[in-house]
Amino acid sequence: MLRMRHEVNGGPEVLFAEQVDRPVAGPGELLVRTEAIGVTLPTVRKVREGSGPVSFGGELAGEVMATGEGVASFTVGDRVTGLCFADAYAEFAVLNAAMASRVPDGASAVDAVALVRSGLVARGAYEAARVEPGESVLVTAAASAVGSLAVQYAKAAGAGRVVAAVSSAAKAGFVRGLGADRVVLYEDADWGAPYDVILDGVGGDLLAPAVRALATGGRIVAFSSGGGTVEAYELLVRGASMIGFQMRAIATGKPELYDRWLRELWRLHSAGTLRTAVHEEIPLAEAARAHAVIEQRRNLGKVVLVP
Incomplete structure (x- = not known):
């Protein structure tokens, strides 16, 4: 082989x-x-x-x-x-x-690969943020596999303003087609801040401006492999918090929750709410x-x- x-x-x-x-x-x-x-x-x-x-x-x-x-x-x-x-x-x-x-019957292998793992991370990061109905959500790496599903899930789950952050203006049309209310570039001055929640799939040097874009009491959920550091003072002055999310901890430690999220993803995909x-x-x-x-x-x- x-x-x-x-x-x-x-x-x-x-x-x-x-x-x-x-x-x-x-x-x-x-x-x-x-x-x-x-x-x-x-x-x-x-x-x-x-x-x-x-x-x-x-x-x-x-x-x-x-x-x-x-x-x-x-x-x-x-x-x-x-x-x-x-x-x-x-x-x-x-x-x-x-x-x-x-x-599931009728789903392709490509759909499964595009939906399941990325969708579970997007779903889990949203859950970790404890998003309240109507709150604003910024998704970084919004054109990625996880980010594209996170934008759609945030809209479906009742977030207020859902903004997609991307590296290039060439990606703007794509993320708008996913339902993003606005698109910002990483190079933009303030990313259209403030945001109640930021779902960060980039990390690294983008963590600092992401934290500065948080509203008072905001939450940033980091789920990327990009590393990076955050100044505690930046969280302190905003009364904000940073949460790390790892899908393996759910898969191995909370199998019932993992299965429930999985069923939800396939249901939303079947209904056309989540498009791979x-x-x-x-x-x-x-x-x-x-x-x-x-x-x-x-x-x-x-x-x-x-x-």
């Missing part, structure tokens, strides 16, 4: 394809014939900045070809999606059954091109590899 790897750190040019044997499902695992694989910014960053080779992780969706010992919740032929932590960029991958969920945005479907062997799109921040929605 085809699998993508890298041996040294660097840009997209370090990725290469290799032919290897199919993996085997171990206890509690599923062997999945992949139909769609999501490319994420954290994985791209690990290739560029990591201390050594990393196995590509990511969301995937496909058909169960074999089940490991102890798996009772899935059978061969089921269509599933989930987060794979190792060797996800492959024609066949091993997925922990505890991290898998079924793809896919920038491009790229052949698996061209994964380097997919990484380049993410690194250059050109994507509008999810970048998906297709074996």
Whole structure:
């Protein structure tokens, strides 16, 4: 089977394809014939900045070809999606059954990859912010896979003013089409402040201006892998708070809540309230091109590899 790897750190040019044997499902695992694989910014960053080779992780969706010992919740032929932590960029991958969920009838593998993980992060970040009806919400990285769903979810959940922050004016039409009431650029002076809530998917140097854009009593929820620091004084003078959100803590620590959010996402998607945005479907062997799109921040929605 085809699998993508890298041996040294660097840009997209370090990725290469290799032919290897199919993996085997171990206890509690599923062997999945992949139909769609999501490319994420954290994985791209690990290739560029990591201390050594990393196995590509990511969301995937496909058909169960074999089940490991102890798996009772899935059978061969089921269509599933989930987060794979190792060797996800492959024609066949091993997925922990505890991290898998079924793809509903009528939904495509690409829809599943674009909706589930990104939608759960968007949903969870919104929940962490404790948004009250009518409050203003700013979403950074609004053209990303998570951001595009966060904008739509905020509108559907009853937020007042929903503003999309993006890196380029070329993305403005896209985020307006998602329902954003206004679009601001990171380079703008005050981002149209103040905001009751900021859902931040960028981090890094943008954290400081994000905090300054908070209203009195505002909340910023950080869910990116971009790091960054915040001056405590900036929070103090606004009576504001900063919250870190991690989806894995919900998936492993609160499975009932995770399942409820998952059902809600598929219901909203089926109703047309949440629309998945896919920038491009790229052949698996061209994964380097997919990484380049993410690194250059050109994507509008999810970048998906297709074996």
